[in-house]
Structure formats: structure tokens, C-alpha cells
Amino acid sequence: MACTFEFEMNNRKITIETGKVARQANGAVMLRSGKTVLLATAVMDDKPIEEHFLPLTVQYIEKSYAAGKIPGGYVKRETKPGDFETLTSRLIDRSLRPLFPKGFYYPVQITVMLLSVDEEADLQALALDAASAALFLSDIPVDKAVAGVRIGRKEGQFILNPTLDELEEGTLDLFVSGTKEELLMIEMRAIGTVEVEIEPSVAVDPMIDPMLADEIIQIPHVNELKEEELVEAIEMAQKAIALAAGEYEKTLAEGARPKREVELKEEKADASLVAYVEEFYGEDIDRALAGLAKSERGNEIRAIVEQILNDDIAKEQAWSEEAVKAAVGEVKRRKVRSMILDEGRRADGRGLKEVRPISIETNLLPSVHGSCLFTRGETQALVTCTLGSRQDAQMFERITGKSTSYEEFMVHYNFPGFSVGEASRIGPPGRRELGHGNLAKRALEPALDKTQLDAIVRLVSEILESNGSSSMATVCGGSLALKAANVPVLTLIAGVAMGLVTEGDRHAVLTDIMGLEDHDGDMDFKVAGSSEGITALQMDIKLGGISPDLLKEALEQAKEARLHILKIMEESAKAIEVNESILPSTEVFHIDPHKIVDIIGQAGKTIKEIIEKFEVSVDLDRKEGQVKVTGPNKVQVKAACDHIRKIAEGGGAKREMPKFEIDKPIKGRVKKLVDFGAFVELPGGVDGLLHISKISRGRIAHPGDLLHEGEEIEVVVKSQQGHKISLELAKPLD
Template structure:
């Protein structure tokens, strides 16, 4: 039966229809908000998979027709998903995955199709709400609704679900998802802006010239968020989410399908096998933990499972590999958590708040503009920075945009298998790589001084070794790689991954978690920022949710770690030696706007010659007279600038031509020979044309038959119109 529900909350109106389309799916909805229309479906296979994990697939798909467009390029249909689609799919997945009951192993696919789009739509928030509604209204055994809320900040005030314009004009972009009881996922970025201050100039009377009475000063500023401000913003989001999720469940409950009776598999290991492992294999478990403190691979645990399967008792009792693996995993997990909770130490011997040893090397690659090898414990990132010109910007097209946009700061993250000791295929970046690169970009971009930066910047992070938070190593290494490439930065940025182990009322917050603690802990919480505050944050909560007081403690502990890391980074930054030889150079200067045409030349000939001769790129602003020259070396850029200035000076001389007396003999020097005559330099440095018909009374094939460049001859001015001067010979040539 078709049903329609309308909601008006959190600064927007949403209409949800169910039972009308895609009725073969377990659940489907059409969500409308303004001109935006989304179709969300949820489908479940009846048969669970053999491997015990939740096979959830989420795909957010944008269709060009939604904005009245035809896809660009050779193939006129949508192909692989863009970065925004991938990141939105990840956001939905991370928000919905905690809703499924433990032991649920049936494959589930959630698809969100964008059918129509309005220019001001927050597509991520609406897509999450649509996916949650489709899942809740289906017969898949999920009985909670998720809501997503975006928080902006403008003029010091938090705004719930701001418009896209309000968001970009503000200083904060915070996205939070959760149920009516708990927060599940948080993403945050500071939005870097330029503060504008207006100061009166005392020397100018505003009644005479009000424009000159004010001096506009642009002051670049990093809009970090202090820990207490972030807690306040999350609190605002939590209240909005609680209201929305509760309202959704209240209204949807009557239309929701009866839940299917799906078998839930026992996730706890066999107690008797667990006891046996503790009794006879505890030493091996402890040795394995020592190895896992140095690698994410976990091959030590696999070795214990294989050894135990060969045990006489295992063969007699006919224990399966799955049973043994579950028992060893549970003992390992209990040991990791008890060490932290009861002994206050971790598998690698650190205290809960301790950061692993850090080493930093900069500009180790001689042909690279900027590079940094950042090592923290067993996590290592080689981050490189490359500077380019405007044509190097990454073009992309947002479905809400009217024209193409250009990404001027790019962060690309690569995670090859050898970083964790695995022989895996190396292919195009997956969702994880795109997500980690995006997190690092959000952390670093607010610190770029865009009033001084006049280049396209690309950072590439090659993860060479991984055991915990390679994305935060990318942030630290990326900030120093920018510094090593002499990119104007307002502040350095450091990142750290935080964890949590919680049993009942007892908990321990962990700083700089490794892979083992990420796997067996209760929270993955990445914080990046400057000494003053947070520029980016990402949190996934594996528990049902955590309180704001615990979150505040985690943020405070993260700040202490961040300041420690920044101290080491500042020492490394002070020791940077810039690669002057390979670093591209840019010079900007002004000439009179009317001289731009002389630099371009006829049909662009002059500008092409400059670009080819000096190996530079030249950008010209015809209105302002601005000339920007960019090239691979400072020497070539300087030579190109000098050449352009000389052309401009020559153009000025042409404009200031002296008036010559007609038919008065004067000396001239042949400057250039052409098919139709000779250009002769006259007194004052101006040129006149001696036509071939004036050179000889008889026929000659070319002026070079009688003249050569540099020859002095006697000439007469026969005609002058500005700088156009026609000449004749004062006496016949010898």
C-alpha cells in the first residue's frame, strides 16, 4: 500500500513516499525536498554468506538527467562513480552499518539514485535520510532510524542544515549522524576564509573621497575550532538528530513491513575451546600480540590457529577452523582489553596517552618540489608536493553546478599491499584510499595562505608501512611536504588517531592507536589540527554511542598528543632546505594595459615565441595589465620577464615617435630585410620602411641584392602617419 509522509524539521521540509515504486525491493522510498528527488532501495539476500561478517554494500549514484544534463566525454552515459558519489556512499555505509544486529550475515544492498536535483540541496544529508527510511520501512531486521544533520557556523552562531551558500560563507562544516539515542558518525572540516578588516585612513577626508577613506586589509586566518566549541556544535547536532530520528520512527512505524525472521549466528566462541586456548596457548597469544604491535598483518594469529588445528584434542573433538579461529580471536581480544583496562599498558608497552616514536626527513627526493618521510612507530608515509600552473587544476563537475569547477589543491593517498606485508594486487584507488585522502585534504586546506599562493598544489601520500592511522601520518607528512616546497602556510597541522576500550563504567582512552587496538577497540577517532584548534575530524563509534563528556575527554587527550607531535614537526620544519634548483618560480608584474597586444603579437606569434624560448607559461590580464610568468626555474622566469618588459618598453617608444621634416636627408641603418623592402632605423630609435620599389630603378629580386643588415644609408622621409613612416633613398646606392 502506497503511503506518503511529510516532515518539517531542522530548517527543511521533506516528503517520503513508500509502496509506489521499486516494489520488488525489500524496502523502497521516494524522498523529496524542494526540487530534489531521491529513490532509495534496500534489498536482502535470503541466504547468509559462509564467512562471518556483514556483507553490506551501499551505492549512491548521481544521474546527469537529474540536473537536465547529458554526460560529457566520448561515452554519453554514466560510468564509474565520481569522488563525491564514493565519499557519500562511505558516509551512508558508516552511518547504517551499526544498526544491524550481531550475527547478521545476509548480504544487503542499499542503493540511492538521484533523480532530480535542486541547486541548494545538501545531497549527503538527504541521501542518508532516504537510505535510512528505505531500510527502516523494509522487512530487513533493523528497527532504528538514522538521521543526518549538517551544522554550519556563521558570525559565531551555529546553523542547522545551512544552505550551500551559507555553509561556504561560514567557518565550519560538521556532519553528524545518529539515532534518537546515540551518535554514530561524525565528520568535520574547518572552512578557511580570509578575514577582511576596514580601517579608516585619517589623512583622507571622507567627504572628499569616501572610497579612499577606507583601507581594506585582507588578513588570512585559519578557522580552527577549539575543543569546547566542537563539543557545543556536536551537542546542537545531537538534539536535532534526536528529534528527527524519533519523528521518523513515530510516523513510519505503521507503514513498516513486518520484519523477516532471519537467523542470527552465534558470534561468541565455544567456551570450552576458549578455556583450552587460555590453558595451553596463552604464551603463544602473548607472543602474537607482541608481533601484532609491529604489524597490521596478523599472521601470528593465523599460525596459532593452524597449530591448534593439528592438536590431538582438536582432532578428537572435531573442532572446525571457524570455531578455533573464533576462540583464538576472543582470547586475543580479551587479553588486549584486559592489559589496557587492568594493567594500564598496551601490547607494545606504551601508556594509554603515549605517542609512538617519531622521525622526520624532508626533501629527500632531489627532483621533487617538496617531500617528507614521516615515520611514527610502524606507520610510515612518504608525502610529495608538486606545484603546477592553472592548466594543471583538476576539472570536475558537480551535478548542482552550472559549469565545470576546478580543484586547485589535491591530496592523493595510496595504500599498497606491501605496506602491511601482503602480496596484493595494485590497482586504482578504492573507497578507503579516497576517504583517507579526502580527510587529509580537509585537515590541510584551511592552512594554505591563498592570498600568497598562486599555484596548483598536488600532494601524494605513498604509505610505505602501516600499523595504525596512516591517514594521520599523511596529514603530518603532508603539512611538512608543503613547507618543504615553499608553499605559503599559515600554520602546521598534525593528526592523531584516538581509540577507546570500554567495559561497563570503566574505560580507557588511547592515544595514537595501532591496528590491533583499532580492531579490538570500541572507537576510531581521528583528529587533526593546529596548536590553536581542530581543522578536521572523523569518528566512527562501534559502541551504541558515547556521551559528550567522554568525547570531551578524548578531544582533550588528542590535543595533548597533537601539541607533542607539532613540537617535533616544528623542529623538522626549521631544518628544511628548499630544493631551489627544481622548485618552479612565479613572477607577477604590471605593464600598461594597452601594451598587452604587443606582447601577444600578431595572431599570438610573440607570446608563443616567449613560451617556447624560455620554457614558461604566461598569463595576461588585458584589463588590469597584469603579467604572470611561471616556469620550472627562477633563471628562465627572470629572463622571460625581462624580455616582456623590453617589449613593453619598445612599445612605449613606438608610441612616442618624433616628427620628421619631409624630404630632409638623414642617416639611417638597415635593421631588417624582408621580401617587400627594408626596415631602416632612424634617429630617435624608430623604424621606417624603405619599399623595394624605392631601392633601385631597375628590377631586383630581393632587397638583399643591394643592401645588408647593419648598413648605413642616406634616406628621406616621404610620408609619416604616427609611427608609420615611408622612406626613399636620398642618393642612389653605389
């Protein structure tokens, strides 16, 4: 039965239709908001998988026709997903996965397709709403609705669900998702930098520079968010989510299909088997925990499972491998959590607030513009920084954009199998790699001083060893790699991963978690920022709701760790030796805008010669007269700049124009044929005109009847007035 539901809340109007399209799916909706239309479907297989995990797949797909476009490139159809589609799919997955009941192992596919788009639409929030509605209305056993809201900030005021213009003009992008009872996921980034105004009495001594005495000095400053401000914004989002999710559940309930009866696999381990493992293999598990403190791989745990399966009691009781794995996992989990809550220590011997030992080495790669090897415990990232010119920017198209956009700061994260001791092939980046790289980019970008930065910047993080928080190692190493490449940054940025363990009324916040604590803990959140505040945050809450007081405690503990890491990084930054000899150089200067044409030359000849001769790239602004020269060698860049200035001062090539003897035969090369004659390149690189009437004694229709471009001919100069040179053939061609 077709149903239509209308909602108006949190500054957004939404219409949801179900039972009209895609009726063979378990659940399907058509969501409309303004001109935006999304189709979301949810499909479940009839049989569960054998393994103990939820095989949930989420795909968010943008159709070019939604914006009245035909896909660019050679293939005129949608191919692999773009980064925005992948990151949106990941965001939906992280928000919906906690809704499924424990022991549910049926393959589920959620697909969200963008069919029509409004330029001002928040596609991530709408896509999550559509996916949640399709799941809630389906017969898949999920009985909660999820809502997502975005919080912006402009002129110190938080904005609920801002428009895209309000978001980009503001200083904050905070996305929060959850149910009416609890938060599930948080993502936050600071946007850009602010120009702090300083009175001239503070910034400038008028006696030294009287020209600046009446001016306001603007100094770039990072747009960090204070911990208490972030808590305030999250509380605002939580209220809006509770309202929206509650309204969705109340209104959509009348259109929901009856939930299917499914088999939920028992996750609890057998009590007698757990007692047996604890009694006879407890010490082995203690030793295994020490091993897990050094590696994310569970080789020691797998060895214990094999040992139990081969002992006489296991054979007598006919325990299955699955049951033994569950029992060993439960004992391991209890030991990890008990150690933390009862003894205040962790598997690797650290205290709850202790950061693992850190070592830093910068510019260890001699041919790389900037590099940093950042090691924290058993997590190690080699981050490199490469500087390029404007043509090195990454081109991309947004479905809501009117033209091609350019990404000038890139962070690419790679996670090869050997980093965790696995023998796996290295392939293209997956969702995890894209997500971690995006998080590091969001953390680092606000610290770039873009008023001084003229280069395109690419950071690449190669994870060489991993045991928790490799994305935060990427942030720390990336910040120092920028410094090592002499990129202008306003401050250093550090990141740390935090965890949480709760039992009843007791809880413990963990600093710098490792893989073991991430797996057996109740929350994983990553915080990055400067000494002044937070630039990026990512949080996944496993236990459900989190109180504001607990959130404040976790953020304050993260700040304490961040300041500790920043202190070590600052000491390392002081010792950086920049590879000046290999750094690309950029010089920007201005000339008379009318002289730009002389720099370009006839048909671009002059600028091409400059680029080839000095091995540089040249960007020209005809309106402002700005010249930007970039090259891999400072000496070459300076020589190119001097050459350009000389041309501008001399009115183009006028100063170096060779003088030709009238009526003396000289050799030239036919450069270009036109209807009225031929341009001939003469010695010295200047051009003369051989009129069509001087090519033949008789009349010809076109110079190409007798001449060919590139052909060498003998001519005489009949007259020369500056750049204007008139030629005749030394000998007629017929």
C-alpha cells in the first residue's frame, strides 16, 4: 500500500513516499526535500552467514542526470564512486550498523540513489534520513529510526542545519547522528582560518612605519573549537535528533511492514566453558594480552583456541571451534576490562592517561620535499609532503557544483597488510583508507596559512606498523612533514585516539588506545587539534548514549594528551633541517598589465620559450598584472623572473630586436600560412611577413599552393620598422 508522510522540523521540510516504487525490496522510500529526490532501498538475504559478523553493505550513488549533467570523460556513464559518495556511504553505515540486534548475521544491502538535486541540499543528512526510513519501514528487524543533523557556526552563533553557503562562510561543520534515546556517531571539522584584527597601537609602531598607523592589522588564526563549545554544540544536536527521530518513528509506524522472524545467533559464551578456560588457560591468556599490546593480530589467541580444541576435555565434551572462540574471547574481554577498572592499568603496563613512547625523525628521505617518521608505541607512520604548482591540483566535480573544483591540499592514507603482519596484496584505497585520509585532512587544513601558501600540497601517509590510532599518527606526522617542507603553517596539530570502558556505575577513559582496547572497549573517538582547541573529531559510540559530563571528561583528558604530544612535536620541529636545495620555489611579482601581452608573445611563443628554457611554470593575471613563477630550482626561478622583468621593462622583445640588412638574402623557415601570405621565422627568433603577392609572379589562390609550413626558404628584408618586417623571396618560386 502506497503511503506518503510529510515532516517539517529542524529547519527542513521532508516528504517520504513508500509502497510506490522498488516494491520488491524489503523496504523502499522516495524522499523529497525541495528539488532533491532520493531513492533508498533495504534488502536482506533469506539465510545468515556462518561467520559471526553483520555483513552490512551501504552504497550512496549520485546520478549525473540528477543535476542535468552528462558524465565527463571518455565513458559517458557513472563508473566508480567518487570520494564524497564513498565517505557518505561510510557515514550512513556507521550510523545504522548499531541498530541491528546482536546475533543478526544476515547479509543486508542498503542503497541510496540521488535522482534529483537541489544546489543547497545537505546530501549527507538527507541520504541518512532516506536510508533510515527505508530500513525502519522494511520487514528487517530494526525498530528504531535514526536522524542526522548538522551544526554550523557563524559570528559565534551555532546554526542548526545550515545552508551550504552558511556552512562555508562559517567556522564549524559538526555532523551528529543518533536515535531518540542515544547518540551513535559524531564528525566535526573546523573550517578554514580567521583573520584576527589587531589595533595598530599593538601591532605597529607609527614611528617606524607611519603609513600603517591608521590601519587595522589582520593576522591569520586557526579556527579551533574549545572543548566546552563543542559539548554545547553536541547538546544542541542531540535535542534536535531526539525530536526528529521520535517524530519519524511515531509517524512512519503506520506504514511499517511487520518485522520478519529471524534466527539470532547466541553470542554469549557457554558459562561452564568460560569457567574451564579461565581456570586452566587464564595465564596463557594473560601472556597473549601482552602480545596483543604489541600487535593488532591475534596469533596468540588463535594458538590458545587450537590448544584447547586439542586437549582431552574438549574432545570428550565435543566443544566446537566456534564455542571455544567465544569462551576465549569472553575471558579475554573480562580480563582487559577488569584490569582497567579494578587495577587502573592496561595490558601493556601503562596507566589510563599515559601516552605510549613517541619518537620522531624528520627529513629522512633526501629527495623528498618534506618527510617525517612518526612512531608512537607500535604504531608508525611515514608521512611525506610534496609541493606542486597549480596544474597539480586534483580536479573533481560535485553534483551540486556548476563547474569543476580543484583540491589544493590532499592527504592520502595507505594501510598495507604488512603493517599488521598480514600477507595480503596492496590494492586501491578502500573506504577505511579514504575515511582516515579525510579525517587527517580535516584536522590539518585549518592550520595552513593560505595567505602565504602558493603551492599545491600533497601529504601521503604510509602506515608501516599499526596497533591502534594510525589516523592520529598520520595527523602528527603530517603536521611535521608540512614543517619539514617549509610549508607556512600557523601552528602544529596533534591527534590522539581515546577509549572508554564502563561497567554499571563505574567507567574509565583511556588515552591513546591500542587495537585491543578499541575492540573490547565501549567507545572510540579521535580528537585532533592545536594547543588552543579542536580542529577535527570523529566519534563512534558503541554503548549508546553518552552523558555531557562523561563527554567533557573524555575531551579534557584528550586535551591533556594532545598537549603532551605537541610538546614533543615542538621540540622535534626546532631540529628540522629543511631540504632547501630540492624545494620548489615560487616568486610572485607585478608588472604593468599592458605588458602581459609581451610576456605571452605572438601565438604564445615567448612564454613557451621561457617555460622551456628555465624549466618553470608561469601563471599570468592579465587584469592585475600579477606574474607567478614556480619551478623545482630557485636559481632557475630567479633567472626566469629577471628575464620576464626585462621583457616588461623593454616593451617585449623590442630591446633585443636584431637589425637586418635591407635586400641581403637570408634563410628563414615558413612558420605559418595564412590567406594573405606567410609568416617566416628569421634568425634571432623574430617573424617577418611574406605577402601572397611576393610569392609568385602569377596569381595564386593560397600561399599553400607553393609553400609548406616548416619549409626553409631564402628571403630578403625589404623594410623593417620595429617588430614589423616586410619580406620578399630572394628568387621567385615559378
